[in-house]
Amino acid sequence: MHSKDLQIDWLRTFLAVVDTGSMTAAARQISRSQSAVSMQLKKLEESIGRPLLIREPKQLSLTPAGYDLLGYARKVLECHSTLLVAMHGGSVSGRVTFGVPDDYAITYLAPVLRSFATRFSEVEVTLVCEESTALWTKVDRGEIDLALVTRDAPSRGELLFKEALVWGGAEQHQVWKRNPLPIAVHELGERLRTEILAALSTQQREYRVVYNSPNVVGQLAVAESGMAVAVLTRCSLPPSLKVLDARQGLPELPVVEVVLMRSKDSKGSRAVDAMYEQVVRSLKDPLCT
Numbered sequence: 001m002h003s004k005d006l007q008i009d010w011l012r013t014f015l016a017v018v019d020t021g022s023m024t025a026a027a028r029q030i031s032r033s034q035s036a037v038s039m040q041l042k043k044l045e046e047s048i049g050r051p052l053l054i055r056e057p058k059q060l061s062l063t064p065a066g067y068d069l070l071g072y073a074r075k076v077l078e079c080h081s082t083l084l085v086a087m088h089g090g091s092v093s094g095r096v097t098f099g100v101p102d103d104y105a106i107t108y109l110a111p112v113l114r115s116f117a118t119r120f121s122e123v124e125v126t127l128v129c130e131e132s133t134a135l136w137t138k139v140d141r142g143e144i145d146l147a148l149v150t151r152d153a154p155s156r157g158e159l160l161f162k163e164a165l166v167w168g169g170a171e172q173h174q175v176w177k178r179n180p181l182p183i184a185v186h187e188l189g190e191r192l193r194t195e196i197l198a199a200l201s202t203q204q205r206e207y208r209v210v211y212n213s214p215n216v217v218g219q220l221a222v223a224e225s226g227m228a229v230a231v232l233t234r235c236s237l238p239p240s241l242k243v244l245d246a247r248q249g250l251p252e253l254p255v256v257e258v259v260l261m262r263s264k265d266s267k268g269s270r271a272v273d274a275m276y277e278q279v280v281r282s283l284k285d286p287l288c289t
Contacts, residue, residue, distance in 0.1 A: 007043075008076070008080055010040050010041075010044040011073040013026065013041060014069070016037075016115075019111040019114050021059075023037050023060075025111070028284075028285065030282075051065065052069060077118055092271055095124045095126065096146065096269075097143075099130060099135035099147035100128075100129060101130065101131055101149065101150075102216050102217070103235060104148050104233070107235040108235070109148060112282045115278060115282060128144055135149050136152055142263045142264065142266075145263055145265075145272045146261065146262050146272065148259075148279065149258070150258060151258070152191070156261070157261040158261075158284075159257055162256065163255065164256075165233060165234070165255065166233075167245065167248070168231075168232045168237050169229040169241060169248075170225070170226050170242070171242045173226030175226050176244055176248040176249065177248075181208070182207070182227060183200075183229055183230070184219045185209055185211075185212050185230075186216065186219055186231055192254060199252070199253070202251065205249065205250075210227060220236070229250070258283075260279050260280065
């Protein structure tokens with residue numbers, strides 16, 4: 001007979017899987033191996049006596065029991081966090097201004113904010129969604145405290161993980177067959193933009209830039225309409241767009257480094273310290289130490 005005790009770590013793992021949508025992402029967020037995540041979920045389900053997740057290829061969904069547990073698990077972890085703070089030096093309050101490009105916001109930052117809000121409910125968080133090039137400057141000037149951005153120079157910011165850039169296009173339009181090739185280039189910074197255009201020139205592929213904007217939603221609209229192929233971060237590519245490569249006559253794109261930056265003016269802020277630690281704990285790839 002299995003114990004009916006529900007351990008805090010099991011609940012934390014369960015929430016990480018629900019919030020991130022996958023075992024792999026959950027393992028990264030809680031700094032455990034994927035096998036450890038699977039084992040903790042198994043123990044939780046054994047303790048509950050019912051399955052909590054429906055595991056399908058490329059998708060996880062909650063069972064009725066999983067939905068029932070979800071609300072209680074959040075409340076338990078919030079109370080647990082409040083207890084720890086109360087026992088170890090008082091609550092953390094204040095403000096954090098966090099900058100993030102829109103393609104990183106939903107995929108990477110949303111799970112971080114959910115976890116942070118559970119642990120530090122008295123901290124007010126303001127998000128600034130702009131392109132990386134604008135956020136670098138705002139951090140340097142002290143206008144924002146933290147920013148999750150594409151690295152612009154070696155050793156700048158704390159490296160969290162690497163993100164692939166891909167060509168995306170609507171298969172039904174086959175725009176990659178046009179000459180010159182119409183492309184939509186995201187606001188990636190001068191170095192990356194130059195590198196991408198140079199790769200096309202090396203292949204002696206004629207091109208024209210038909211759209212250039214920091215707004216990823218606009219780029220997706222251009223790509224889906226068949227106006228151009230778009231340079232996108234892999235995380236922002238929707239199922240409606242096809243990943244294009246050498247088979248469509250397109251060069252390999254660079255891999256970018258995603259870093260966490262912090263302003264000098266935020267030094268000494270416990271609220272910013274807490275958010276910084278939460279982001280690093282949740283997003284840092286062990287291979288990027």
